[in-house]
Amino acid sequence: MNIGVLSGKGGTGKTTVSTNLAYILKAAYIDSDVEEPNGFIFLKPEIISSEEVKIAYPVIDDEKCTNCGKCAEACQFNALVKTKKDIILFQKLCHGCEACGVACPVGAISFEDRKIGLIEVGMSGDIKCMRGILDIGEPLAVPVIKGLLKRIDSNGVNVIDCSPGTSCNVVNTLQYVDMAILVTEPSEFGLHDLKLAVGLVRKFNIPFGIVINKESSDKNIIRDYCEKENIQIFGSIPYEREIAEIYSNGNMLVDNEKYRNIFKGIAKSAKAVIEWN
Incomplete structure (x- = not known):
């Protein structure tokens, strides 16, 4: 089971959601944002192997x-x-x-x-972590992404941290995805790019839901859009200083009981969307 976590734009909290969700689900974490793979900052795995991509x-x-x-x-x-x-x-x-x-x-x-890059594999406790790293100055991310995704265990549960946007990097990743979680923020830019991401996953006929990050009110343009489009909201992450401090220190939100419950709710909603094996 491969769960793709993506966003229409960068900076919405895609990696925050994917790393903490992998921890809650005890799933493998796959960082396919090879141009800026930063999920390992939070999971802090011990690297056990490294392979060149050519x-x-x-x-x-x-x-x-x-x-x-x-x-x-x-x-x-x-x-x-x-x-x-x-x-x-x-x-x-x-x-x-x-x-x-x-x-x-x-x-x-x-x-x-x-x-042109590397594929690294590590362990963070019981969680297997994999990431692709595109070499500085290299323009071709797709061969690294494909090399990474071909190595994942299709029999397990994998949380795939996708590249931001809706480019060919994301399109190539979605070929391996069984369901998608779209991370957005309640702003005009967030809504604009969310619509692009929704259109993309719908073209692939991938079941999906929304996570709203940095939400300060339950009445906003993202919720209005989801209601109009009949899109399920898996959960929301509040706009709080404490979250920013935890993130800035490279720590996991699920270490805090209040935020752990948020990600448990997101995981529960995601499981309900598809047949969970």
């Missing part, structure tokens, strides 16, 4: 190359450019699809691997 890039044999340009024509990402003298490779634009090698009529292209 993608292939073309190497052109100048002695064989006839500069016909067919490789550049085949590249959908403009990583190869034909000039008057030779073929230029923009390595970080290459997605490793190897279409250029298929297109080359003289067999002038071979492939080598380069590192």
Whole structure:
């Protein structure tokens, strides 16, 4: 059972919800926000393994190359450019699809691997924790995300901390998700981006519910929207200074009994949405 925790925008409390929910459910925590994976700050796992993520890039044999340009024509990402003298490779634009090698009529292209990130596995008490880390300066997050999600145990319960927004990073993660929890905040920006996230999970036909973070009143634009759209609210987290202090110190909200009960309620609501095994 894979539970995806996502948000239309950054800063809504997605990682707060996913880490504390994983703790309550005794589920594995998977941080697929590979450009800024910060869930380990709170769960503090002991790292037990680390594996490099690599993608292939073309190497052109100048002695064989006839500069016909067919490789550049085949590249959908403009990583190869034909000039008057030779073929230029923009390595970080290459997605490793190897279409250029298929297109080359003289067999002038071979492939080598380069590192773009890491996958780390650790344990926080009884909770298994995994995260992908995209190398600084690398533009391609999806290969790291795919490499991470292929390693999760599909027989267990996994809480997947998704990337913010609705980009291809999130789309690729949702292919592994059985249900979704959308974290939002009661603001105009929060509502705008929540609508995008709702549209995305509905396209995937994924059952979902909402968690409202930083809520100061039970009458707000998020609740009005959810009522209008018939969307279930799993729970809300109050807008309180104490929460900000706990979070800023890198601690878990569930260590506080008052906030633990909030996440127990969220977990209970989430279980009721789908057949829980």
